[in-house]
Amino acid sequence: MVGKQPCAVLGAGTMGGGIAQFLAAAGCEVFLYDLGEELLSRGMESIRARLGRRVEKGKLTPEAQEEILARIRPVTDLRDLASACWVIEAVVERLDVKKELFAKVEERVDAEAVLATNTSSLSVTSVAANLRRPERLLGLHFFNPAPVMPLVEVVLGARTDLQVAETAAEWICSLGKDPVLVKDTPGFLVNRVARHFHSEAYRIVGEGLADKEQVDRILRGAGYKMGPFELQDLIGVDINYAASVSVYEGFFHDPRFRPHPDQRLLVESGDLGRKTGRGHYAYDG
Known part of the structure; x- marks a missing residue:
């Protein structure tokens, strides 16, 4: 077929x-x-x-x-x-x-x-x-x-x-x-690997090592089409957070996959990315 x-x-x-x-x-x-x-x-x-x-x-x-x-x-x-x-x-x-x-x-x-x-x-x-x-x-x-x-x-x-x-x-x-x-494993292949792409970006910013714009720019310079914060705004911060929670729970709260609190705060505030006009960045129209 x-x-x-x-x-x-x-x-x-x-x-x-x-x-x-x-x-x-x-x-x-x-x-x-x-x-x-x-x-x-x-x-x-x-x-x-x-x-x-x-x-x-x-x-x-x-x-x-x-x-x-x-x-x-x-x-x-x-x-x-x-x-x-x-x-x-x-x-x-x-x-x-x-x-x-x-x-x-x-x-x-x-x-x-x-x-x-x-x-x-x-x-x-x-x-x-x-x-x-x-x-x-x-x-x-x-x-x-x-x-x-x-x-x-x-x-x-x-x-x-x-x-x-x-x-x-x-x-x-x-x-x-x-x-x-x-x-059929938590996060399959891509989302499992991607958890660290996103979670480590949050930790880097949270530790004051760089801001979001720097992280995104550096990773674009390394060959990625988009940095982690730009990508989350595109796909939806809520969608990305739901995937993070699902993988974390699927691996019985393995610390490797723990979501970052800042992502939850964005979801709770309704700042979900491009679809709401504001996420990690602000969007006009």
Whole structure:
């Protein structure tokens, strides 16, 4: 089952919208599901805006932009997903929400449809625990911005069928991404390594060794496209913090993965990065 079969994306936020945009640009027909018309409208406007910037830069024609948008069908009824061969969930990082949503989806899609969670740090095994057929659920962890970042972690839960995972990796590769098979361990590969990229940056600033701008500039000078504080503002300070907490708890509070209090304070203050206009830095518009 490799090719441009109908797909469904659950959640029209930053990640869900980005994944839907990528799939549509790759030629897939996409059902974009969310709870209400307003959420879907905002999601579609974000997709249109991203594509519009590519048109302005001469990287995409206006005709191609409209073709991509035409492949995305916003829906608020899970019954509309019946023809989807691939269902990718990208809703809030809460295990209870994901489990409840997949239980409903399983009743409404074809028995051969592959179910995937885009979780960045929750247990794929736990997400699939209450399904009648947990062997068809796996993790497909895209990175932000999903239309641009090539890597996708293909995560095998404890009961994921290996053939399902290998087929998913082949499918993702056929659409132009770079898949890597990983085991269901806290943070998988990338987020586990990235915890220290972020936590040590907080500690350096907290110890007064450098300020945030210096840390970001030095790491850009070392070859990174973005420093840790710039990156957190892009992906969302709350999203990054949730991943940090999840990995810390997943390793039974191993001190190596302890989140920094300053990150929690940013989340509690609502300074979540670009999406709120303020995070580690202030953003105008």
